[in-house]
Amino acid sequence: MGDAIWQVRLSVPEAAVPAFEAALESVEGGALALGGPDAQGRVPLTLYLGEAPDRGTLDTRLAMAAAAAGMPPPDVICALMPEIDWVAESQAGLPAVRAGRVWVYGSHVAEPPPAGTVPLLIDANLAFGTGRHETTHLCLLALQDLAKRRAMTNLLDLGCGSGLLALAAARLWPSARVTASDVDGPSIRVARENARLNGFAPGRIRFDVGAGYAAPEVRRNAAYDLIVANILAGPLNALATQTARALRPGGVAILSGLLTGQEPAVLRRHRAAGLILQARQRLGDWSALVLRRLG
Numbered sequence: 001m002g003d004a005i006w007q008v009r010l011s012v013p014e015a016a017v018p019a020f021e022a023a024l025e026s027v028e029g030g031a032l033a034l035g036g037p038d039a040q041g042r043v044p045l046t047l048y049l050g051e052a053p054d055r056g057t058l059d060t061r062l063a064m065a066a067a068a069a070g071m072p073p074p075d076v077i078c079a080l081m082p083e084i085d086w087v088a089e090s091q092a093g094l095p096a097v098r099a100g101r102v103w104v105y106g107s108h109v110a111e112p113p114p115a116g117t118v119p120l121l122i123d124a125n126l127a128f129g130t131g132r133h134e135t136t137h138l139c140l141l142a143l144q145d146l147a148k149r150r151a152m153t154n155l156l157d158l159g160c161g162s163g164l165l166a167l168a169a170a171r172l173w174p175s176a177r178v179t180a181s182d183v184d185g186p187s188i189r190v191a192r193e194n195a196r197l198n199g200f201a202p203g204r205i206r207f208d209v210g211a212g213y214a215a216p217e218v219r220r221n222a223a224y225d226l227i228v229a230n231i232l233a234g235p236l237n238a239l240a241t242q243t244a245r246a247l248r249p250g251g252v253a254i255l256s257g258l259l260t261g262q263e264p265a266v267l268r269r270h271r272a273a274g275l276i277l278q279a280r281q282r283l284g285d286w287s288a289l290v291l292r293r294l295g
């Protein structure tokens with residue numbers, strides 16, 4: 001890894017986040033990350049891009065978002081990030097992280113897994129999902145909560161990034177079929193390698209590349225009794241009807257990547273698609289919803 005990456009950075013009041021989120025998500029080839037609000041209630045948004053954005057188009061979209069949110073256009077930093085060797089960064093000492101019984105560690109961690117944990121080796125990489133982000137943490141907790149109560153036979157990790165959630169699910173339900181997909185091809189390569197490094201046989205987790213439910217493997221293996229999707233509120237809402245259709249009656253979806261303030265909109269959209277709220281977990285400003293398709 002170590003490719004140079006462009007960053008577009010800005011911060012906006014919390015109420016303006018949906019407008020700017022939509023504007024930045026419409027930039028082709030970008031990946032958007034949201035931080036928690038600062039003391040003044042401003043939320044940092046960072047768009048990562050493989051190449052320099054078209055500044056004219058970007059400024060127009062941001063000006064339209066600002067107008068929709070009733071505020072002046074925010075200051076925008078657009079910069080080429082210095083090359084970062086993520087693996088070296090990881091080896092420089094990220095400690096293992098624990099979410100319930102799941103213990104996620106890098107290959108530089110020498111300490112043995114704590115007793116009773118489910119250890120998963122995930123090195124920091126350009127694929128999202130080292131277990132450090134609140135959205136991933138919430139999914140790991142929700143998966144474990146479900147595993148205590150329900151047998152699952154057919155699972156999907158939609159937007160799998162590093163594959164961490166798919167790997168955790170395969171450990172929690174050892175005999176279930178697990179499918180994992182991501183719109184980003186390089187992430188799928190990383191996820192496959194992570195499965196191998198964690199001792200999963202080839203084919204044990206079925207990986208495929210594709211947006212939403214379009215990947216052939218994802219279509220072939222439906223309907224699911226559990227779908228976990230840690231993508232942003234916008235894509236989750238856009239996929240709501242397809243998510244409901246891809247679930248078996250009584251099946252469960254864990255939706256993450258949304259801010260607590262986005263819960264009502266995400267719930268509305270998914271209720272309209274035929275899903276009901278079963279549980280909700282929050283961590284800081286982030287929320288994960290556990291929804292069930294009516295039987």
Ligand SMILES: C[S@@+](CC[C@H](N)C(=O)[O-])C[C@H]1O[C@@H](n2cnc3c(N)ncnc32)[C@H](O)[C@@H]1O
Pocket residue numbers: 128129130131135136139158159160161162163164165181182183184187210211212213230231232235257
């Ligand atoms: C926040 S990361 C989550 C990674 C991992 N599942 C986790 O929980 O740590 C979101 C991932 O979803 C992928 N993604 C975003 N929108 C998607 C879509 N519409 N279809 C498939 N994958 C998507 C991104 O490429 C990214 O790898």
